[in-house]
Amino acid sequence: MADPMNPSTGDQQQQKYRQYNPYQKINLPYRQIYELPTSPEFLFEEEATKKRLSWGENLTFFTGWGYLTGSLLGAAKGTIDGIRSAERGESLKIRTNRILNSGGLAARRSGNCLGSLGLMFAAMESGVTYLRDGDDGSLTTVIAGLATGALYRAASGPRSAVVAGAVGGVTALAAVAGRRIVKRFVPI
Known part of the structure; x- marks a missing residue:
């Protein structure tokens, strides 16, 4: 061990032995993990210049959001209708069943309606974009x-x-x- 009173023996000791670092040969790019780029990364230059969704992405986006929005609005309206149509003297199980059935029925109807509208709109928009030579x-x-x-x-x-x-x-x-x-x- 190095003598704490004599610094010269400590320097000689350090020169004889070096500490073993098991990660010395591995260059871990830890900075790349924590310093992420703020702009999107693309594999090809064409993707970076593209400003709109493809027709398939457009179709999926409008159909999905239409169905989700319609389902949520329909469930809310159906639940309110189910609460209003509850009759005096019904048990809690019957009222709950009426509310759930009413909400589910309205959610299915309006979800399918808005989902099909989203599907048609996406198809029409992609068709019109194609006919207008890509002018979106x-x-x-x-x-x-x-x-x-x-x-x-x-x-x-x-x-x-x-x-x-x-x-x-x-x-x-x-x-x-x-x-x-x-x-x-x-x-x-």
Whole structure:
């Protein structure tokens, strides 16, 4: 051992022996683990320049969010209807069953309705984008909304299809305007 009173013996001792470090040969890039890049990483340059979703991603996104939103709204409406339709003198089990059945029925109906609307909108938007040679602007979204509304109510007659197309176009226009407002005022 080195003599604490004589520093020269400690230096000689250190030069004779070195400490064993089992991780010396392994270069662990620990800084790369903790210092993550802030921008997205892409394998190919084409992915970095792409600004929109592919048609499959678009289809999945709108269909999934439509079904989820419709199910949640339908479940809330069905639950409220189930609570309102409860009769005096019913047991707790009967009331609970009525509420769950009503909520589940409304959730299925509205989820399927909005999911199919999302599917049609995504298909229309991808088709309109293709027809406009890849131009994915606000006009594409509004045209897809018009076409989706008209197609959804086409079986009910031409008047119903025109009204539904107008409602779809106005809704798509409101979504485009809302997106621009959010981008302008909300720092994301």
